[in-house]
Amino acid sequence: xxxxxxxxxxxSEGMDRPLGLVERLRLRxxxxxxxxxxxxxxxxxxxxxxxxxxxxxxxxxTP
Amino acid sequence: xxxxxxxELISGFRPQMxxxxxxxxxxxxxxxxxxxxxxxxxxxxxxRFGGRSALKTWLFTIVRHKVIDALRERGRxxxxxxxxxxxxDMDEAFEALFRDNGxxxxxxxxxxxxxxxxxxEQRQFWQVFETCLELLPARTARVFMMREFxxxxxxxxCTTLQLSISNCNVILHRARAGLRQCxxxxxxxxxxxxx
Numbered sequence: 001x002x003x004x005x006x007x008x009x010x011x012s013e014g015m016d017r018p019l020g021l022v023e024r025l026r027l028r029x030x031x032x033x034x035x036x037x038x039x040x041x042x043x044x045x046x047x048x049x050x051x052x053x054x055x056x057x058x059x060x061x062t063p
Numbered sequence: 064x065x066x067x068x069x070x071e072l073i074s075g076f077r078p079q080m081x082x083x084x085x086x087x088x089x090x091x092x093x094x095x096x097x098x099x100x101x102x103x104x105x106x107x108x109x110x111r112f113g114g115r116s117a118l119k120t121w122l123f124t125i126v127r128h129k130v131i132d133a134l135r136e137r138g139r140x141x142x143x144x145x146x147x148x149x150x151x152d153m154d155e156a157f158e159a160l161f162r163d164n165g166x167x168x169x170x171x172x173x174x175x176x177x178x179x180x181x182x183x184e185q186r187q188f189w190q191v192f193e194t195c196l197e198l199l200p201a202r203t204a205r206v207f208m209m210r211e212f213x214x215x216x217x218x219x220x221c222t223t224l225q226l227s228i229s230n231c232n233v234i235l236h237r238a239r240a241g242l243r244q245c246x247x248x249x250x251x252x253x254x255x256x257x258x
Contacts, residue, residue, distance in 0.1 A: 003161075003164060003165030003166050004161060004165060004166045004167045005158075005161050005165040005166075006165060008236065008240060009232075009236050012232070012235055012236035012239050012240075013232050013236070015235075015239075016210065016216075016217045016231075016232065016235060017217065035172075036167040036172035036173050036174075037167075037173075039172075039173035039174055039175050039176075040173045040243065042175075042176070043173060043176060043179075043243050043246075043247075044239045044243060046176070046179045047211070047239055047242055047243060047246075048211055049180075049183075050179075050182075050183060050192060051208075051211035051212055052211070052212075052214075053183050054116075054117045054120075054189065054192060054212075055111050055112055055113065055117045055212045056111075056112075056113040057113050057114055057116060057117060057189070058113040058114040
């Protein structure tokens with residue numbers, strides 16, 4: 001069983017490389033039972049969207 | 064160097080970068096070198112930047128990283144430590160979110176952020192976002208930005224910065240966890256209701 005700390009590491013790696021089947025299953029199982037890690041996953045995905053938006057932001061959009 | 068408006072923007076930041084590097088290094092020639100290197104590596108991927116703000120954040124991250132490398136080479140650990148929050152400190156702060164068994168401690172378990180997309184429309188959010196990026200250790204910030212600003216693959220980042228893949232993964236995880244925590248505290252805390 002993954003603990004939350006390990007799950008966050010795997011979620012991060014999942015943003016940088018395709019996870020293996022076993023890794024995906026272990027993570028999915030953990031997420032099914034862990035609300036905190038589900039929030040962590042959504043929030044790191046948001047970080048990626050925010051970073052891309054930040055880079056594209058033109059001067060008109062910023063103060 | 065002046066083919067694109069962004070390349071021109073980079074040149075525009077040169078005096079500020081030089082001032083920063085001179086102040087830290089106390090050596091004009093070394094400062095010139097650091098800024099030159101930083102400008103060269105920033106040119107790569109510069110076309111992705113829509114405006115000054117993100118480009119400036121990216122540029123100064125590279126300069127800061129290179130200044131710290133230069134100081135380390137000279138063995139100036141005191142100056143390095145005033146310039147950057149240590150990576151070990153970040154790891155300690157992250158560890159503190161968990162109980163001994165590696166599960167979230169109840170107080171620090173991530174809670175839903177309400178409607179984060181709405182934040183993207185708000186100027187103040189971007190100020191918090193920039194501040195959070197600036198609070199990352201220089202190398203951590205640089206690896207994160209190469210991945211998420213430039214969209215480079217991790218093996219490319221590792222090769223460029225001469226890091227192992229696992230080191231890269233650790234750094235990216237540290238950056239994401241740290242930024243998440245910083246945005247949580249600086250913007251979303253109290254805003255999103257627990258799910």
